[in-house]
Structure formats: C-alpha cells, structure tokens
Amino acid sequence: MPRRDSEVHSYAFIRDNLQELGWDIRNPARNPKGQVYSQNECLTHPLIREQLVLDRPENVVCVSERAFWVIEAKPTHSQLDKALAEALDYAKTINRS
Numbered sequence: 001m002p003r004r005d006s007e008v009h010s011y012a013f014i015r016d017n018l019q020e021l022g023w024d025i026r027n028p029a030r031n032p033k034g035q036v037y038s039q040n041e042c043l044t045h046p047l048i049r050e051q052l053v054l055d056r057p058e059n060v061v062c063v064s065e066r067a068f069w070v071i072e073a074k075p076t077h078s079q080l081d082k083a084l085a086e087a088l089d090y091a092k093t094i095n096r097s
Contacts, residue, residue, distance in 0.1 A: 005075035005076050006075050007058070007073040007074055007075045009075075010058075010073040010074075010075075011038075011058065011073065014058065014059060014071055014073060015036070015038070015059075018036055018059070018061065018071075023035050023036055023061060024036070027041050028045070028062050029041060029044040029045065034062075035061055035062045036059055036060070036061050036062070037059065037060040037061075037062070038058065038059055039056055039057075039058060039059075040056055042056055042057070042060040043056060045060075047066070047094070047097055048060060048068065048094055050097065051093050051094045051096065051097055052090065052093060052094065055090070055093075057070045057071065057072050057086070057087060057090045058071055058072055058073040059071040060090075060094070066095075066097075067095060068091065068094050068095060069091060070087040070088075070090040070091040070094065071087060072084070072086040072087040072090065
C-alpha cells in the first residue's frame, strides 16, 4: 500500500507550538481571551468572513482586533513553500480591510 501523507498530522504540532510560544489557543469566538481560530472557526469572525467568504486556512491567529496571522499546513516538508505562499495570500486578503 502506498504511503499517504496528510496535513492533519501537523495540526497538533501547530497548536502545541503556538501554546508553547505563549498564544492562547482557545477559539476567540468562545473565549474572550482566546487567540487562535482553527479551520472553519475563523468564519465566525465578521471581518475574516467578509474577506475570505468560504476560504479557510488551518489557523488564524488574532494578533490584535484588526491584525491577523495565518498558518497554512501541508502534508509534506517539500510543500512548505506552497504553504507559506498560501498563508501570505490569506493574510493579505484578511488584513486588506
């Protein structure tokens, strides 16, 4: 059977590292101190939803009320450049407002 990598394996790694770096990884829509939206959760934020419509990155980190960082995951290290480019596109889209 061929090996199939999945970006799902990176989700826990990303969240654990965000938490280690001091970010509150709780969903900001459910907890006022939370700072990290995961996948569909970001669409609960009106500004993000307005900009992304139905697109959704793996994580959106709320740096401030109107500034956001985006984390995009890929299944293999060889796709990190693609993940970075997509994250930058998402961030530019969100932050253009």
